[in-house]
Amino acid sequence: MSISRRKFLGWLGAAGMGTALGSTANAASNKHFSGYPDSVGVLHDISRCVGCRSCEAACNKVNELPPPDQPFTDLSVLDTKRRTTPEAHTVVNKHELAKTPVFNKIQCNHCLEPACASACFVSAFKKTAEGPVSYDASVCVGCRYCMVACPFEVPTYEYNKAFTPRVMKCTMCYPRIMEGKLPGCVEVCPKEALTFGKRDDLLKVARKRIEKHPDRYIDHIYGEKEMGGTSWLYLSDVPFADIGMREDLGVTSAPQLTAGALSGVPLVVGLWPVLLTGIYAMTKRKEKISQEETAEAVSLAIAETEEKGAEKLSAALKKAEKDKDMAIQKEVKKALEEVKKTFEEARTQEETQEEQKEEKA
Amino acid sequence: MSEESAVVTGKKPFVPGKSLLTPFNIIAGIIVIVGLFITVLRFTKGLGTVTNLDDNYPWGIWIGFDLLAGVALAAGGYVTSAAVYIFGMKRFHSAVRPAILTGFLGYALVVFALHYDVGRAWRLPYPFIMQQGTTSLLFEVAACVALYLTVLFIECTPAPLEWLGFKKARNIAVKLTMLLTIFGVVLSTLHQSSLGALFLLAPSKLHPLWYSGYLPVFFFVSSIIAGLSMVIFESTLSHHYFADKMDETHMNEKEGVALGFGKAASLVLAGYFSIKVIGIAVDNNWHYLATGYGAWFLVELIGFIALPCLLYAVGVREKNLTLIKWTSGLAVLGIIINRLNVCLIAFNWHLPSEDKYFPHWMEIGISVFIVTVGILVFRFVVTRMPILYEHPDYKDSH
Ligand code: SF4
Ligand code: SF4
Numbered sequence: 132m133s134i135s136r137r138k139f140l141g142w143l144g145a146a147g148m149g150t151a152l153g154s155t156a157n158a159a160s161n162k163h164f165s166g167y168p169d170s171v172g173v174l175h176d177i178s179r180c181v182g183c184r185s186c187e188a189a190c191n192k193v194n195e196l197p198p199p200d201q202p203f204t205d206l207s208v209l210d211t212k213r214r215t216t217p218e219a220h221t222v223v224n225k226h227e228l229a230k231t232p233v234f235n236k237i238q239c240n241h242c243l244e245p246a247c248a249s250a251c252f253v254s255a256f257k258k259t260a261e262g263p264v265s266y267d268a269s270v271c272v273g274c275r276y277c278m279v280a281c282p283f284e285v286p287t288y289e290y291n292k293a294f295t296p297r298v299m300k301c302t303m304c305y306p307r308i309m310e311g312k313l314p315g316c317v318e319v320c321p322k323e324a325l326t327f328g329k330r331d332d333l334l335k336v337a338r339k340r341i342e343k344h345p346d347r348y349i350d351h352i353y354g355e356k357e358m359g360g361t362s363w364l365y366l367s368d369v370p371f372a373d374i375g376m377r378e379d380l381g382v383t384s385a386p387q388l389t390a391g392a393l394s395g396v397p398l399v400v401g402l403w404p405v406l407l408t409g410i411y412a413m414t415k416r417k418e419k420i421s422q423e424e425t426a427e428a429v430s431l432a433i434a435e436t437e438e439k440g441a442e443k444l445s446a447a448l449k450k451a452e453k454d455k456d457m458a459i460q461k462e463v464k465k466a467l468e469e470v471k472k473t474f475e476e477a478r479t480q481e482e483t484q485e486e487q488k489e490e491k492a
Numbered sequence: 493m494s495e496e497s498a499v500v501t502g503k504k505p506f507v508p509g510k511s512l513l514t515p516f517n518i519i520a521g522i523i524v525i526v527g528l529f530i531t532v533l534r535f536t537k538g539l540g541t542v543t544n545l546d547d548n549y550p551w552g553i554w555i556g557f558d559l560l561a562g563v564a565l566a567a568g569g570y571v572t573s574a575a576v577y578i579f580g581m582k583r584f585h586s587a588v589r590p591a592i593l594t595g596f597l598g599y600a601l602v603v604f605a606l607h608y609d610v611g612r613a614w615r616l617p618y619p620f621i622m623q624q625g626t627t628s629l630l631f632e633v634a635a636c637v638a639l640y641l642t643v644l645f646i647e648c649t650p651a652p653l654e655w656l657g658f659k660k661a662r663n664i665a666v667k668l669t670m671l672l673t674i675f676g677v678v679l680s681t682l683h684q685s686s687l688g689a690l691f692l693l694a695p696s697k698l699h700p701l702w703y704s705g706y707l708p709v710f711f712f713v714s715s716i717i718a719g720l721s722m723v724i725f726e727s728t729l730s731h732h733y734f735a736d737k738m739d740e741t742h743m744n745e746k747e748g749v750a751l752g753f754g755k756a757a758s759l760v761l762a763g764y765f766s767i768k769v770i771g772i773a774v775d776n777n778w779h780y781l782a783t784g785y786g787a788w789f790l791v792e793l794i795g796f797i798a799l800p801c802l803l804y805a806v807g808v809r810e811k812n813l814t815l816i817k818w819t820s821g822l823a824v825l826g827i828i829i830n831r832l833n834v835c836l837i838a839f840n841w842h843l844p845s846e847d848k849y850f851p852h853w854m855e856i857g858i859s860v861f862i863v864t865v866g867i868l869v870f871r872f873v874v875t876r877m878p879i880l881y882e883h884p885d886y887k888d889s890h
């Protein structure tokens with residue numbers, strides 16, 4: 132298969148144009164969002180958490196989740212690392228560090244620009260203006276892309292339900308908040324490790340605590356910037372990485388991660404047909420040219436044959452004429468000779484008769 | 493098995509005397525029975541009964557193999573029709589119909605497999621009819637796959653229409669060829685790349701050697717390789733099993749198709765290799781190569797990209813069709829491994845090994861079942877319709 136130079140350059144040009152345009156479009160679509168004004172959140176002060184599991188119990192109660200295998204008062208479950216499950220929107224994990232054990236509570240962080248919402252192809256997840264990230268089970272298809280996307284490994288799925296499986300995650304007790312109540316876990320926490328309030332105020336509270344006890348706290352509010360920021364914030368007296376909270380998530384929000392790929396769509400839709408039709412037209416034109424060339428060659432060949440044919444014909448005619456002439460001449464000659472012969476024969480006869488007459492006389 | 497043979501008897505009246513209990517039919521029959529059994533379990537007991545999926549691994553082999561690899565391997569349709577109709581490589585014309593047919597079957601099976609995977613299959617049209625999640629790359633994938641399946645369906649219709657003798661309808665469908673081809677290339681570009689872009693959202697979960705801003709480009713370019721290789725792979729298989737169905741054109745062009753597509757695949761593999769390397773360089777991920785995941789990455793890069801690239805080149809230069817055949821298998825395997833790497837093996841690389849996913853035998857069972865159904869339908873179609881040969885009434889009509 133030989134690709135002609137012209138065709139190859141055509142493809143190359145087409146490819147180059149696509150990539151060049153792609154990069155400008157990516158740059159143009161970056162946007163920033165720093166949360167709805169006055170939206171609420173929760174601050175979890177890890178240094179105050181004692182691992183009593185009261186929040187787990189409260190969450191189970193207010194969300195009417197099925198009772199656990201082991202009662203919430205059984206603290207031995209803390210010995211194994213756990214994650215959220217369809218039956219538990221929140222779990223507390225124990226980390227045995229040098230001094231004392233440290234506890235942290237896991238639940239949905241209610242991201243400002245949630246990856247789960249970016250991922251969902253039916254928009255089942257929404258960041259509400261109030262702060263919580265809500266989920267609508269009535270449209271959820273169950274593709275579980277939200278779970279792949281969530282950087283905090285929060286959403287879970289009811290794999291064991293055949294007909295009505297749902298994605299399960301903490302709602303920040305959205306219904307309770309709307310009634311003016313505190314989230315179940317916040318309300319019950321005996322150590323005030325959890326504080327509910329406007330996110331902006333919580334950030335101030337956190338900063339003040341760090342200022343007041345710089346020796347106690349790590350100088351970092353987890354969730355202020357992580358993955359574009361979250362509504363659930365954390366303060367800690369040990370490095371976050373030591374208690375299983377990832378510090379390598381970066382500050383890029385989910386929509387920014389996919390903006391480039393999404394902006395490629397209109398480009399492909401707009402440019403591909405034009406390019407492809409162009410290439411098609413080029414191919415067609417070449418084909419046409421080559422067809423024309425073939426046609427020309429064919430007609431030339433035909434013309435040549437015709438000419439030759441004509442020549443041959445006339446030659447044949449000529450030859451025929453010549454033959455005819457020759458034949459006539461031959462006939463004439465033959466005739467003449469015959470005449471001559473007869474004439475001579477006649478003469479000889481005459482002569483003989485005369486001789487005979489002379490003899491008689 | 494009895495069901496299977498019953499089905500075949502009903503539909504295969506024209507091979508009298510030939511026993512249906514061939515080893516192939518028996519194995520296919522068993523697979524189909526087991527598949528149906530798991531299907532019943534899946535839809536009555538839920539995903540938890542038949543899969544090893546959990547909250548860390550919401551996607552298993554039904555996504556990694558059936559969706560991601562399946563869509564890539566079904567790329568032969570758009571690659572071949574683009575080569576023939578847009579780039580004017582008429583000498584590959586006989587490859588178009590089988591490629592389009594496998595493309596259509598491939599996509600149909602992908603959509604079929606998705607019904608097993610999603611939690612509420614009957615809601616699959618919801619993204620279009622209830623709420624559009626336009627920020628989602630999965631929405632784009634869903635929309636493109638749905639549209640492309642329709643395009644492939646129309647592209648496929650000439651064969652059954654010829655078979656049934658509907659001349660007018662067949663001619664209309666053929667007239668649309670150019671338009672459908674362009675439409676198909678646009679849609680394929682979009683969803684092939686978007687399947688890779690799905691993972692852009694998870695930079696913290698996918699190993700840095702596989703995560704890259706170029707993921708959509710990697711997926712798109714490798715789909716071309718998969719498409720080209722599948723056409724070669726399939727044509728050798730068809731040649732082996734359906735040689736009696738092939739006409740002279742198909743036989744004559746077959747060698748040219750293998751050489752031409754092999755050469756193209758070699759070139760694209762070379763390009764793919766370089767952008768993969770550029771991908772590491774851009775993110776400066778060289779140090780990961782010295783780890784266990786790095787070794788596995790190198791296996792993929794050298795063994796399944798560089799090696800087939802080289803073997804294709806050698807095979808084409810020496811006109812060694814056997815080598816090209818085997819290389820196409822290697823390249824196809826490489827693409828499958830790549831998709832499994834991105835979706836499963838290098839995914840959640842930060843988790844301890846006891847939390848990693850390994851498919852339940854019933855998940856594998858369903859994947860095998862679906863591939864088998866594909867082969868059975870392919871066999872049904874090519875033994876009846878003008879796929880590997882031209883219908884006598886429509887010769888020279890393209
Ligand atoms: S933590 Fe996860 S589930 Fe919660 S809002 Fe963020 S992305 Fe969504
Ligand atoms: S599982 Fe449901 S909520 Fe999650 S992305 Fe899919 S459709 Fe949306």
Ligand code: SF4
Nearest residue numbers: 190301303314315316
């Ligand atoms: S906010 Fe409500 S749902 Fe979330 S962890 Fe607390 S109690 Fe549970």
